[in-house]
Amino acid sequence: MKIAANLSLLFTELPLVERVVAAAAAGFDGVEIQFPYELPAIRLKEALDAAGMPLRLINLPAGDLMSGGAGLAAVPARQAEFDAALQEALSYAAMVRPALVNVLPGRLAEGLEPEQALTCLISNLRKTAEAFQLLGIGVVVEAINPLDMPGFLINTPEQLDVLLGAVAHPNLTAQYDFYHMARQGLDVQAGLTLLAGRIGHVQFADYPGRGAPGSGQVKFAPLLLTLRETAYQGWLAAEYRPDEAGTQQSLGWLDKWRELLAQS
Secondary structure, eight states, X not given: OOEEEETTTSSTTSOHHHHHHHHHHHTOSEEEESXXXXXXXXXXXXHHHXXXXXXEEEEOOOTTGGGTSOOSTTOGGGHHXXXXXXXXXXXXXXXXXXXXEEEOOOBOXXXXXXXXXXXXXXXXXXXXXXXXXXXXXXXXXXXXXXXXXXXXSOOSHHHHHHHHHHHOOTTEEEEEEHXXXXXXXXXXXXXXXXXXXXXXXXXXXXXXXXXSTTSSSOOHXXXXXXXXXXXXXXXXXXXXXXXXXXXXXXXXXXXXXXXXXXXX
């Protein structure tokens, strides 16, 4: 298993293209970026190529989700906006070649029944999985805790399990985030076991605080062991918020993780 830096949260004191270089210098194997679209795709590609860093994941554009709205993927009235976001992501991804694209389910929109939202989400996930399969790029969908994002549609491993079954597309897998599971008090290890064989990407941060590993209560070593035992083939992505000392000072965990992973 290799380790990626999430450049939307790490090295944020630098411009985005310089974060790619910083992540390489720090010893990460690759990078991911939540929403890179403000940067022209050719500039990001040049930065990745110059640093020799693979791009593991980007998110599909999500409309107003990050500012408190419902987003696009599960809102029938915003189907045209979702389709435009899909086309934007396809065009961007064709240049920067991420391994994966993440579709955020979003919040339950006002006036919608959960069943209506889920029907829309299932259709859009299937459409997205099909479209990116033509580019050889995988699609993932993630559960997010409803404490940090009230009203979020998909929260638990069990809900991810049902959603993957409903979409039933070979190019769709789960994105599993240790922090979002721990934030809800869920059994993070049990979720890995439930979704074994259907996890395409793993993200991590400690809990509480969403800081670097070792800053909170999460026992990561057993989780890494479970990933190994369930033959997980993907990457691990550091998606945490460094404290005021900055990203570089937060990386004491990285060598320890490398030692653990080398034993697998």
